[in-house]
Amino acid sequence: MKLEKTVVNRKLGVLDVIIFLVIISILYLAIAPGIKGNVSTSGIQVSTDVSNLPIYVLKSVGRMTGAYILSVIFTLIYGYIAAHNEKAEKVMVPILDILQSIPVLSFLPAVVLGLIAVFPSHNIGLELSSIILIFTGQAWNMTFSFYHSIKILPKDLEEASGVFGLNKWQKFKKLEVPFAVIGLVWNSMMSWSGGWFFLMACEMFTLKGKDFRLEGIGSFLQTAATQGDKKALLWGIAALIFVIVILDQLVWKPVTVWADKFKMELTESGEAPHSFVLTLLRRSVIIEFLIKKIYEPIAENLNDAVDRFVVKLGSKEKIEEKGIGFIIRLIVRILIYGILLYSGFNAFKLLMQLSKNEWGRILPSVGYSFLRVVAAQVIALIWTVPVGVAIGMNKKVANVLQPIIQVVASIPATALFPVILIYFMNKLGGLNIASVILMLMGTQWYILFNVIAGAMAIPEDLKAATKTFxxxxxKKWKVLILPSIFPYLLTGMVTATGGCWNASIVSEYVNFGGKTMSTIGLGALISEATEKGNYPLLLIATIIMCIVVVGVNKTLWKRLYVLSEEKFKIEL
Structure with missing residues (x-):
């Protein structure tokens, strides 16, 4: 381990002002379409007939897959640029903080009304809206993981890539992506689980008093919960669990076994993980034919094309900022600043419509939600670190617990929340306790999966060294385990914190059995404002949530990220 002291000097500057304007502008542009826009329903009725579950499940999995593909593309592009361009990093990482802190419901007006306006006579707009909304619940933790993996890449490996003359594309595919694979795989599983978590909100929601619905397992569960149909609710949960188990065995288990080959180590590990499905796929003649005759030729041609493009791009001399290039850049900057100022001004005008009573609700709501988030995080931290390390470092424990945890983590807490509500409804604490449990159930897996990835990434030679001495x-935890998992734990904590704040929108304001139950909290304000079309309240509540999340990230998590890059970076 490389041990160095880190000094972090941070002062408010022009960049912070710009970032604050970006926050307000993004949020205003997100809700602006709904302020004067006409809202119409999708006209789809979601049935709670159990016979519809198979087709509903297929539709939901299709939306989840589309959102996941978008998330992977976004992760690789955004994470790469942020990690390699120092100027861009100063803006892109804070923006990523902002994006992960914006609740799904705050994206609704822009996404839904915008796409419905583009496809007014088709249901395509609503389908695309659902996919994009699911994407907003999947992408951020994957992007953080990939970005941070590149930042902690061992220097000797980077130097080796330079010695071998790898260009940017070759370094990306042969070094950076393989090094990040383990973290990406585990965060992908968490992202998929995150998609399930918000599926109910993305397939069936209320905007400005109007209902939007899509056929899917999420809307099925939401409809059953709203109608108080316990039988349909239990059938829906059972179907969801069945699908999750199937996907775990057919997709995620083989992928995690495949990812083990990217583990960075100098000595051979012991027993390798095994997947029956992966073994069958590797022995399949059809799969081998498809790989050799279709995949490999396409991949090779694409790789050659990208290689030539990168070489050609790298051979060009850097053009100085003068003449027409300078003018174009200046115009673009003026346009961007103009949009920011215009959006900020209109957002300010919108906020002036808030009543004194609404302003008075903000601070208590922040306080209560903050306490719930802290409580959920502390509880999660207590159990996820030891369990995650046990799974990541012990193959026998992993073989037993990993499949169970993957399945349990994939079950969306929102699907089980009605059952939890029934239990806590008439007990001390009521929705306050239930909301903390929902936050915990929905976000503890971010920490656990990252800890597992960190523990799995510990080189076998370091394990052997501790055993030898x-x-x-x-002492082993102090000198090996905690320093090794710290960067991964940090990524998990950052995304889990943002996830907790996002989870507050579905845990503090609930429709169940035809009744609306709520507690004091920022998430409840956002849900209430979205349902009633109170856009000034929606804007201020979302702005405050973003400021809190970004503030914590900047004052706490960012400092710890710098510490992890400097002090807890493995050098071979």
């Missing part, structure tokens, strides 16, 4: 117990 007789380092065990707490």
């Amino acid at each position: 007789g380092i065990n117990g707490w």
Whole structure:
């Protein structure tokens, strides 16, 4: 481990002002379409007939897959640019903080009304809206993981890539992506689980008093919960669990076994993980034919094309900022600043419509939600670190617990929330306790999966060294385990914190059995404002949530990220 002291000096500057304007502008542009826009329903009735579950499940999985593909593309592009361009990094990372802190419901007006306006006579707009909304619940933790993996890439590997003359594309595909694979795979599973978590909100929601619905397992569960149909609700949960188990065995288990080959180590590990499905696929003649005759030729041609493009791009001399290029850049900057100022001004005008009573609700709501988030995070941290390390470092434990955890983590807490509500409804604490449980159930997996990835990434030679020197117990945790998993744990904590704030919108304001139940909290304000079309309240509540999340990220998590890059970076 490379041990260095890190000094972090941070002062408010022009960049912070610009970022604050970006926050307000993004939020205003997100809700602006709904302020004066006409809202119409999709006209789809979601049935709670159990016979519809198979087709509903297929439709939901299709939307999830589309959102996941978008998330992977976004992750690789955004994470790469942020990690390699220092100027862009100063803006892109804070913007990523902003994006992960914006609740799904705050994206609704822009996404839904915008796409419905583009496709007014078709249901395509609503389908695309659902996919994009699911994407907003999947992409951010994957992007953080990929970005941070590149930032902690061992220097000797980077130097080796330079010695071998790898261009940017070759370095990307042969070094950076393989190094990030383990973290990406585990965060992909978490992203998929995150998609399930918000599926109910993305397939069936209320905007400005009007209902929007799509056929899917999420809307099925939401409809059953709203109608108080316990039988349909249980059937829906059972169908969802069945699908999750199937996907785990057919997709995620083989992928995690495949990813093990990217583990960075100097000595051979012991027993390799095994997947029956992956073994069958590797032995399949059809799969081998498809790979050799279709995949490999296409991949090779694409790779050659990208290689030539990168070489050609790299051979060009850097053009100085003068003449027409300078003018174009100046115009673009003026347009961007103009949009920011215009959006900020209109957002300010919108906020002036808030009543004193609404302003008075903000601070208590922030306080209560903050306490719930902290409580959920502390509880999650207590159990996820030891369990995650046990799974990541012990193959026998992993073989037993990993499949169970993958399945349990994929079950959206929102699907089980009605059952939890029934239990806590008449007990002390009521929705306050239930909302903390929902936050915990929905976000603890971010930490657990990242800890598992970190523990799995510990090189076998370091494990062997600690064993040779007789380092065990707490000392082993202190000198090997905690320093090794710290960067991964940090990524999990950052995304889990943002996830907790997002989860507040579905945990603090609930429609169940034809009744609306709510508690004091920022998430409840956002849900209430979205349902009633109160856009000034929606804007201020979302702005405050973003400021809180970004503020914590900047004052706490960012400092710890710098510390992890400097002090807890493995060098071979």
